[in-house]
Amino acid sequence: MKIATWNINSIRLRKENVVRFLKKENIDIICLQETKTVNEYFPTEFFKTYGYMHNFIRGEKSYNGVAILSKLPLRKKSFHKFCNLNDTRHIKIELQNNITIHNFYVPAGGDVADIKLNPKFKHKIDFIKEMISFLKNESFQKRIILGDFNIAPFENDVWSHKSLLNVVSHTKIETAYFEKLLKQGIFVDIVRKNFKNQDKIFSWWSYRNKDWKKSNRGRRLDHILISKNILKYVKNVKIYKSVRDENKPSDHIPISITLET
DNA sequence: ATGGCGCGGTCACCGCGA
Numbered sequence: 031m032k033i034a035t036w037n038i039n040s041i042r043l044r045k046e047n048v049v050r051f052l053k054k055e056n057i058d059i060i061c062l063q064e065t066k067t068v069n070e071y072f073p074t075e076f077f078k079t080y081g082y083m084h085n086f087i088r089g090e091k092s093y094n095g096v097a098i099l100s101k102l103p104l105r106k107k108s109f110h111k112f113c114n115l116n117d118t119r120h121i122k123i124e125l126q127n128n129i130t131i132h133n134f135y136v137p138a139g140g141d142v143a144d145i146k147l148n149p150k151f152k153h154k155i156d157f158i159k160e161m162i163s164f165l166k167n168e169s170f171q172k173r174i175i176l177g178d179f180n181i182a183p184f185e186n187d188v189w190s191h192k193s194l195l196n197v198v199s200h201t202k203i204e205t206a207y208f209e210k211l212l213k214q215g216i217f218v219d220i221v222r223k224n225f226k227n228q229d230k231i232f233s234w235w236s237y238r239n240k241d242w243k244k245s246n247r248g249r250r251l252d253h254i255l256i257s258k259n260i261l262k263y264v265k266n267v268k269i270y271k272s273v274r275d276e277n278k279p280s281d282h283i284p285i286s287i288t289l290e291t
Numbered sequence: 292a293t294g295g296c297g298c299g300g301t302c303a304c305c306g307c308g309a
Contacts, residue, residue, distance in 0.1 A: 039308085040298055064308085066299065092299045093307075138309050150307095180309070199309055236309075237296035251309080281297080281308085 031289045033059045035176040035252055037282035041065040044280060045073045049080055051273060051284055058101045063135040063178045065095030088118045096121050096133045110164060112157050127291045134177035139198045158207045165215045173257040175217060180251050183208040186230050187250035199249060217255035220287060224267040234282045235274055242274060254287055263289040
């Protein structure tokens, strides 16, 4: 079973890119973020023609939006309204093998890393705090927590640790909460675990660089965390850097894990 | 030190991303 996560930055604009990736990599379940459309405009039927018969889609106009498209049956579809808002930043599904998947789109947090000065940063911090308590309260499930967390947690998850310490996504406030999430949820950062600590790993490169590959000012903002009780099922982890080179790409790239249950 | 680009939409400017 191969599961991927990808911040697609508009599903309507990039549905062909998604299909190309799904076919090439033989993905069973794709979890998308920033779909940026209401459910009625989501290309649900289009993905069914490629075998993704099962889905859980939760979108809104223009902003946010999460979706899970699957070849395998989904059961117990649900979502939680984080920060008591109606924005579309979370869905949860359960598979027939009892593994649950949470798909998250965490708020970006604006420019100023101060909850008193910047309501967007406060929203981000409140969201993560609630994520920690929400996930802690789900007991003893086999879980995969994935999506765009908008946090680059470790030194080699950014192109320059020094330059980004005061930049939202890599501040100590955020990275400490990420580590708290791992600890309290008893989660493994399976992507980081598959690399050496000193390896630079990125999942996002800004559109604003002339040559993203040459400047390589990336960050690892997208994550796949797994509960420790399914660590033994993990057979492979992949990051698809070449996808950033496609025509009209998303600024994020997909990541996948392969499980044998 | 700043700005760079790209998305959707009350659509040519604006809010937002990070």
